[in-house]
Amino acid sequence: MTVMQSAAATSRPDTTRTGTCSSGPRRHPRPDGQDHYTISEVVAHTGLTAHTLRWYERIGLMSHIDRSHTGQRRYRNRDLDWLDFVGKLRLTGMPVADMVRYAELVREGDGTYRARRELLEATRRDVLTRIAELQDTLSVLDLKISFYEGAER
DSSP states (O other): OOHHHHHHHHHSOOTTOOSSOOSSSOOOOOOTTOOOBOHHHHHHHHOOOHHHHHHHHHHTSSOOOEEOTTSOEEBOHHHHHHHHHHHHHHHHTOOHHHHHHHHHHHHHOGGGHHHHHHHHHHHHHHHHHHHHHHHHHHHHHHHHHHHHHHHHO
């Protein structure tokens, strides 16, 4: 299994849970058996804008996107898997520069596993810190809500 496949496997939405945070607007499901998508189809699937997709390609966050004989971008399932993973990285608050660095490391090959892991571990630590801060904030809100509930009685 490649890193892209493992990233894709961990980035697929969990359809069994409801009420959890999502990475954006409801996405259109991919058609079965299809592996070529126009930019407008990717926009519909991901909720990203065409401008954002072109920007991702320009800054190196996306690998080279194949083109049709007329020059139209042709995204593949692996590109959509990558965009799902990038969406998860965005939700972590990872800086774009770090996401681009991660993409560069992926393109460099298997010899970069350690650097990729370290980058993801640093992001994980940041996420855990943010979660702790949000838990603390939630506790304060709960106290205030309890106070007002009691005051209304």
